[in-house]
Each structure stands twice: as structure tokens, then as C-alpha cells.
Amino acid sequence: MKLGLQLGYWGAQPPANGPELVATAEAEGFDAVFAAESWGSDAFTPLAWWGSSTDRVRLGTSVVQISARTPTSCAMHALTLDHLSGGRHILGLGVSGPQVVEGWYGVPFAKPLARTREYVSIIRQVLAREAPVTSAGPHYPLPYTGAGATGLGKPLKPITHPLRSDIPIWLGAEGPKNVALTAEIADGWLAIYYTPRLAPMYNEWLDEGFARPGARRTREDFEIAATCQVVVTDDREGTIAAMKPVTALYVGGMGAPELNFHAQVYRRMGYGDVVDKVTALFRSGRKDEAAAAIPDEMVTETMIVGDLGEVRDGVRRWEEAGVTMLLVSCRDAAQIKELASAVLR
Template sequence: MKLGLQLGYWGAQPPANAGELVAAAEAEGFDAVFAAESWGSDAFTPLAWWGSGTQRVRLGTSVVQISARTPTSCAMHALTLDHLSGGRHILGLGVSGPQVVEGWYGEPFAKPLARTREYVSVVRKVLARREPVTNPGPHYPLPYDGPGTTGLGKPLKPITHPLRDDIPIWIGAEGPKNVALSAEIADGWLAIYYSPRLAPMYDEWLDEGFSRPGARRTRADFEIAATCQVVVTDDRAGTVAGLKPVTALYVGGMGTPELNFHAQVYRRMGYGDVVDEVTRLFRAGRKDEAAAAIPDEMVTETMIVGDRDEVRAGVKRWSDAGVTMLLVSCHDAEHVRSLADVVLR
């Protein structure tokens, strides 16, 4: 099992100790460091800044939102970071949700699967640099020939030669069709709220993608990086209780009551009634009650919490289920070291 440090996205201010966390992850044998974005900080800049002090760890986005940049712009970011890091970049992509896509980026959310497929295709054409990039659309036509065009657009190749012409692309996916698409066109799956209990269901989704004509990977060389809180503690009950408010936020407060992708994941796990109750309470402003309504097993199903032996057993369970990397959040360097000691030693 590999470990990836998840820096996430910033809140009101940049994190005070991110550089310390990245340095500890490099020193302790973590495989990668990831940064995310929502509608504040971006994902590429922190990796370039804090990653400049590293030599070994891979630097990944988990995730950049495809509506935030055109595919050619995203490819420019990726080839730049890959050069600066000496070939250590992982490009993690995701569609986000309609509130962000339409409310923040001013783009339509419709057809997320088709947009993802086309986006990845254009990024790969840029990085391959075999010929001027063209794309018939309909989502990202190149050259653009729609309303208001001058007619002067021409196909281009990137001026800068990419260090690698095939930077790994991982896709953040939660639903069956998007997971299958990841297996077909990507090099890895960024999984959130992964449950080892549901591994047979995930395997069906993945195998559908692997079996499609032209699929890039097989199970043997496809990476599954799952976001997972890993906490080594002798106070398992207290720690689980402390994690419930975050679960309540994502289950009951993200997206809209009609369309919350995180809530849909928990419904597939069999927690539909709990999701309904948590959503009702959270939307009514009763956040403490929403957290209290979450059963312990709903937390521990997607996280690993316990003493050293329990954590090691949990990591083995996730590995046996097909996960190749755990994406973990750490609050300080000592937390990084403790996880490395239990998981990697």
C-alpha cells in the first residue's frame, strides 16, 4: 500500500504548515502529495511552490475541475509542472458539480461523461505533440468556429516540448458510469468514500471499462487512490465521534438535496434512510443533530480508525479490495510520521 498526502484546498487562509507536511511526507516515504481546488485556491500552484523542495514524491492534483480551464490550458499547466518536477506530475481531473460549474465557472454541467472523454482526448493530443491539435467538438472545438469567430483560428502545437508525452491522468469518479469511464480512458481512479465492503460492485464498474475497445490499462497497471482518513488512536470511539460532523457536511450539506453526489455514494452503501435524516437536519441548520444521527459504522466504513494493530488490519483490508494508494490528510508532521510508521514500515 502506498500513501499519498492530501493537502486539499484552502479555507479562508493558506494552511500554515503545508511545507512542513510535504517535507515530512518526502522524508517518510510517502509516494505522492496532492492538492485540490474548489472555488478559492487552485490546485497547481501549491504543488509547484511546496513541491519545489522535494526530489522524489509525485505531485498530483486531486482534483482540478475541468470547467475551470480549457483542455489546452490544463495541458499547459500539466506540462509545465511536469518539467519543473522532473517528471513527477499526476494530472487528476474531475467534473465537480452543477452548483460550482454553473454558479462559479458559468458553464453548463450537462453531459459530464461526454465532456470528460473529450477533455482527456484533447489533453493527450497536446502532450503527445505529434501534430497541430484539432478537435471536432462538440464541447471543445478546435479551432473554434462558432458564433463571433473571426475565422482566423488555426491548429497549433505547444511551443514547449513536454518532458513526458504521456503524463498519468487520473479521474475523480463516484458513480458507475464515471468509474467505468476512468478505467477505459485514464491511468487511475481517484475514489472518494470508498468502501472495501463494496469492492465487488466497484470491480464490475471497473471491469466494464477495462473491457471496452481501446482501453488504456488493465487491472494490473491501473492505480486506485482512495481518500481515507487513517487515525492511529487508542480512543476509537472518541475519534469516530469527532469525524461525524465532516461526514454530515458532505452527506447533508454539499450540492443540493436533489443532487448530492456524495450522498448518492452513501445510498449505494445502504444508508439511504440515514442520508435523508442527515440532509433534513443539516438543511434546517441543526448540524449537531445531523452529526449525531450518523451511526459509527457509516464513518468507519470509509475510514480506518484504531490502534496500531487495527489500523494495519484495516490497511490490509483496503489493499485486498484493490486499493493501491490511501490519500490521507495529516494535521502535523508527527501525524505524517506516525502513519508512515504503521502503514509503510
């Protein structure tokens, strides 16, 4: 099992100990460091800035929102960071949700699967640098010939030769169709709210993608990086209680009530009634009650919490389910060292 440090996206201010976290993760044997974005900080800049002091860890986005940049712009970011890091970049992509895509980026959210397929295809053209990049669209036509076009658009190849033509592309995916698409066209799956209990269902979705004509990978060379809070503690009950407000936020407060991808994941786990209750409480401003309505097992489904023996048993269970990397968030260097000792030693 590998460990990836999830730095996430910034709140009101950048984390003061970001450089220390990154340096400690590399020193303790973490495989990768990831940064995210929402509607504040971006994902690439922290990796370039803090990653400049590293030599070994891979630097990944988890995730870059595809509506934030055109596919050629995203490819430029990726090939630049890959050069600067000496070939250590992982490009993690995700579609986000309609509230962010239409409310923040001002573009339609429709057809996320088709947009993802076209987006990845264009990025791979840029990185291959075999010919001028073109796309028939309909989402990202190149050259653009639609309304307002001058007719002067010209297919281009990147001026800069990519260091690697096969920069790994991982996709953040939650539903069956998106996971199958990920197995078909990507190099890895960024799984959020993964639970080993449902591994047979996930494997069915993945196998559908692997079996498609032209699939890029097989299960043997495909990476599954699952977001998972791992906490070594003797106070299991108290730690679980402290995590419930975050679960309530994502289940009840993220996205629109009628379209919350995180809530859909928990419905597939069998928590439909709880999701309905938590959503109603959270959106009526009763956030403490929403957190209290979440049963302990709903938290521990997607996290590993307990003493050292329980944590190591949990890690083995996730590994046996097919997960190759745990994406963990750490508050300080001491926690990074603790997790490295528990998981990697």
C-alpha cells in the same frame, strides 16, 4: 500499499505548515503529495511552490475541476509542472458539481461524461505533440468556429515540448458510468468514500471499462487511490464522533439536495434513510443533530480508525480490495510520521 498526502484546498488562509507537511511526507516515504481546488485556491500553484523543495514524491492534483480551464490550458499547466518537477506530475481531473460549475465558472454542467472524454482526448493530443491539436467538439471544438468566431483560428502544437507524452491522468469518479469511463480512458481512479465492503461492485464497474475496445490500461497497471482518513488512536469512539460533523457536511450539505454525488455514494452503501434524515437536519440548520444521526459504521466504512493493530488490519483489508494508495490528510508532521510507521514500515 502506498501513501499519498492530501493537502486539499485552502480555507480562509493557506495552511501555515504546508512546507513542513510536504517535506516530512517525502522524508517518511510517502509516494505522492496532492492538492485540490474548490472555489478559492487552485491546485497547481501549491504543488509548484511547495514541491520545488522536493526530489522524489510525485505531485498530483486531486482534483483539478475541468470546467475551470479549457483542456489545452490544463495541458499547459500539466506539462509545465511536469518539467519543473522532473517528470513527477500526476494530473487528477474531476467534473465537480452543478452548483460550482454553473454558479462559479458560469458554464453548463450537462453531459459530464462526454465532456470528460473529450477533455482527456485533447490533453493527450497536446502531450503527444504529434500534430496540431484539433477537436470536432461538441464541447471543446478546436479551432472554434461558433458564434462570434473570427474565422482566423488555427490548429496549433504546444511550443514547449512536453517532458513526458504520457503524464498520468487520474479521474475522480463516484458513479458506475464515471468509474467505467475512468477505467477505459485514464491511468488511475481517485476514489472518494470508497469502502472495501463494496469492492465487488466497484470491480464490476472497473471491469466494464477495462473491457472496452481501446482501453488504455489493464487492472495490473491501473492505480486506485482512495481518500481514507487513517487515525491511530486508543480512543476509537471519540475519534469517530469527531469525524461525524464532516461526514454530515458532505452527505447533507454539499451539492444541491436533489443532486449530491457524495450522498448518492452513501445511498449505494445502504444508508438511504440516514442520508434523507441527515440532509433534512443539515439544511434546516440543525447541524449538530445531523452529525448525531450518523451511525458509527457509516464513518468507519470509509475510514480506518483504531489502535496500531486495528489500523494495520484495516490497511490490509483495503489493499486486498484493490486499493493501491491511501490518500490521507494529516494535521502535522507528527501524524505523518505516525502513519508512515504504521503503514509503510
